[in-house]
Amino acid sequence: MVDESIRQIDRLARSLPGIPIHTESHYRLAYAYDATGLRGECGGVAFPGNLSDLRRLVREAGARGIPLFPRGAGSGFTGGSIPLRGGLVVSGEKLDRIRYFDRDREIVSVECGVVNHALQDFLEPLGFFYPPDPASLKFSTIGGNIAENAGGPKAFKYGVTRRYVRSITWVEAGGDLIETAPEGVTSLLVGAEGTLGVIYSATLSVLPLPEAFKTALLAVDGDERAVTEAVSFISSGFCPSVLEYIDSKTMRCVAEYRDLGILDATRSYLFVEVDGSPEGVCEEFRLLEDLCRSRNIRLITARDASERELLWEVRRSVSPSLARRGVTKVNEDVSLPLGRLAETVAFVHRLAGELALDCYIFGHCGDGNLHINIMTDRRNRDEMERVERFVRDLFERVTASGGTLSGEHGIGLTKSEFLGMIFSPSERVLQRRIKEALDPRGILNPGKYFMVGQ
Ligand SMILES: Cc1cc2nc3c(=O)[nH]c(=O)nc-3n(C[C@H](O)[C@H](O)[C@H](O)COP(=O)(O)OP(=O)(O)OC[C@H]3O[C@@H](n4cnc5c(N)ncnc54)[C@H](O)[C@@H]3O)c2cc1C
Structure with a gap:
């Protein structure tokens, strides 16, 4: 079947001179994966270089019934960009390309393949920033960020991608161009995981850079207590831009990965940043100091830009330090009401203990998003059965607690079987109708879920 798909894609390539389309085995192997480590069936990879080529490609592939799998950097954690059935990536x-920047309207227009960090580097000297900052910002693309409605550490104060997408130019399944306005259907494509259209470009809102920052790590005894304290800070009126949680086991990994010289790795940590005007930052930080003093929590504060960078390095080292830990990392990113976070942390530790699984928790706890990581080995069938049970029990518990399956990583391949836990059958029917209306032949990212109105 894949051989026939490759032949079909080769014929497509011959009919579209000027668009690089590769079916060699090294391309098909490299593009068969994303950050889940799962491997799909890739028939070829196309690299359109402009809008006209993208439209020709989608129209021609659609007419031949070749399934298309849009892809940014392949950093997704749910298999969203993995090609299936020998389809074309x-x-x-x-x-x-960054198309234009309009200072007065505080907008920037970018093509889908612009890496988030490249956009931040472009904006910073102009005195602006783009708030959605996934921890993958050094490699993930704006197209992928929009398709997954990406969040990040700053989402607590600034919100997630959807808030910043003003308009999208996308190619629909027949190759036609759709340009949306802020009040139009822009939101439909945000979080649609590449199943409703291929995003060519987007116009994004940007904000003036805050004048001042203050960054700190808080060392807390006890994994559940750290989360409880974070929630109580928020109830006390503390309003940081970043409020991240790193449990003690994860912190031990970070300390082993990089000698950052500031960690007592037996504790859990909260990573906090406050931004705004210099006076506002001082006032907010005084509140934090008072809260920490009254609770006997050690505060490690960055005194200058290089110390701020060092503390961010601690946060950024979390994912790479865990990646070295197991052959396979199963990473779930559930989202919960703040009041249910501490009991969920306790539940996860208990469940992982019962199933003898190696588990690490961190996340954007300010907005209720916990990343629960199980280190495992996909080749070990017995262990994988226990992981599957863990994931199902976790999702049942989270949804019963008023939470949801994903805070930011999306549904993709890996979570689609659990959709019945969050959507009613009638809502699923409506979602399918929307999909059929926009992609009647089912050529856009088939086999994946699309999420509407999340
Ligand atoms: C170390 C690490 C840290 C991470 N931290 C975060 C985090 O803090 N917050 C967060 O939200 N995520 C995080 N992620 C997950 C991932 O980086 C995000 O989901 C990101 O938005 C995916 O971008 P990408 O360019 O890699 O997209 P891909 O993985 O290539 O694709 C993701 C989805 O977008 C679709 N897509 C891609 N381009 C287009 C397009 N042009 N048109 C239509 N659909 C398209 C794909 O079909 C797929 O469904 C992290 C991942 C890693 C590896």
Whole structure:
């Protein structure tokens, strides 16, 4: 079947001279994966370099019934960009131009393949920033961020991607172009995981850079207590831009990964940043100091820009330090009401203990998003059965607690079987109708879920 798909894609390539389309085995192997480590069936990879090529590609592939799998950097954690059934990956790598910046309207227009960090680097000297800052910002793309409605550490204060997408230019399944306005259907494509259209470009709102920052790590005894304290800070009126949680086991990994010289790795940590005007930051930080003093919590404060960078390095080292830990990392990113976080942390530790699984928790706890990581080995069938049970029990518990399956990583392949836990059958029917209306032949990211109105 894949051989026939490759032949079909080769014929497509011959009919579209000027668009690089590769079916060699090294391309098909490299683009068969994303950050889940799962491997799909890739028939080829296309690299359109401009809008006209993207439209020709989608129209021609659609007419031949070739399934298309839009892809940014492949950093997704749910298999969203993994090609199935020998389909064609549509890479945004060559669509990486920043089109224009409008200072007065505080907007920037970018092609889908622009890497988030490249956009931040472009904006910073102009005195602006783009708030959605996934921890993958050094490699993930704006197209992928929009398709997953990405969040990040700053989401607590600034919100997630959807808030900043003003309009999208996308190619629909027949190759036609759709340009949306802020009041139009823009939101439909945000979080649709590449199943409703291929994003060519987007106009994004940006904000003036805050004048001042203050950054700190808080060392807390006890994993549940750290989360409880974070929630109580918020109830006390503390309003940081970043409020992240790192449990003690994860912190031990970070300390082993990089000698950052400031960690007592037996504790849990909260990573906090406050931003705004210099006076506002001082006032907010005084509140934090008072809260920590009254609770006997040690505060490690960055005194200058280089110490701030060092503390951010601690946060950024979390994912790479865990990646070295197991052959396979199963990473769930559930989202919960703040009042249910501490009991969920306790539940996760208990469940992982009962099932003898190696578990690590961190996350954007300010907005209720916990990343629960199980280190495992996909080749170990017995262990994987226990992981599957863990994931199902976790999702049942989270949804019963008023939470949801994903705070930011999306549904993709890995969570689609659990959708019945969050959507009613009638809502699923409506979602399918929307999909059929926009993609009647089912060529856009087939086999994946799309999420509407999340
Ligand atoms: C170390 C690490 C840290 C991470 N931290 C965060 C975090 O803090 N917050 C967060 O939200 N995520 C995080 N992620 C997950 C991931 O980086 C995000 O989901 C990101 O938005 C995916 O971007 P990408 O360019 O890699 O997209 P891909 O993984 O290539 O694709 C993701 C989805 O977007 C679709 N897509 C891609 N381009 C287009 C397009 N042009 N048109 C239509 N659909 C498209 C794909 O079909 C797929 O469904 C992290 C991942 C890693 C590896």
